[in-house]
Amino acid sequence: MATERLSLRPVVADDAEAFLGWRSRPDVVQFMYQPPWDLPTAETKLRTWSSAPFDEVGDVLVLAIEVDGAVAGEAMLKWAPGPRQAELGYALHPDVSGRGLATEAARATLELAFTRYGFHRVYARIDEENAASVRVAERLGMRREAHLLENDLRDGVWSNEVIYALLDRELS
Template structure:
């Protein structure tokens, strides 16, 4: 089956699969309003985190539109999940892959999201055969914009008031990079 080779070590992180023991760590960030602020949904309850974790640990199919993989981000040497990078197969035929990331705010500002996303993006191209990797983010989500730009992704779209975040009209950027561009940027 096509999937990611995990665990992977980067300079400062261990990237691995989620396990059933990660519920407390997952809820510690997915339960926070600050983390959900630009995700167009409320923070997750502990029960919702348990359901999410069950899906993440049950299977890693990567064949059909909508299939998803999640990578747990752990500081090297710490038995603790401090965030995640997610991949979604947005188009199986056209090999379009959406990437996303979230960190526990206690671990922001260290470059962990960029480091984990860079490694996961590389694996999406090298192992999952992605042709194009893209991210969608609220234009107000400046931390996430900076992650995209540090990764060298191109801002391809600015969709104006294309979604509702409660009462607020939300606008969205789409950032993307192609497999050949990713490869060229790293050789």
């Protein structure tokens, strides 16, 4: 799938080094509730994701975001419990952030979720301190549905999460 400035495609195992470019950075993964990756972790994850099905609850579709022909980020759809629901995720290398690319990639991923996969509702779980990601959800027209207090641990400290969602008929 292509937009004006980027393209999205399913990941391949050879994307491991590119993903390491942002997944190894503490400032990027702090809101992903996981430690920074090393190369073996990246290789294992990308090998798994590149061959994973996307057919039922729990399955994850990870897309590489390409900007000017180079992998610069990721978008994710996770088949969620509940009828026709999915979770949206996205991350960009800081070198390309701040240009609206996350919003563009997330919008294209939402279109894919609603048109190709027939999801009815897509939501994003966001650490409330991740202001950039909250802005992306709001620019997409997603509605804030929940504010969860101390529902997860980030670096051993309780953190709050906000849930934004969009229905298929609301995508503009």
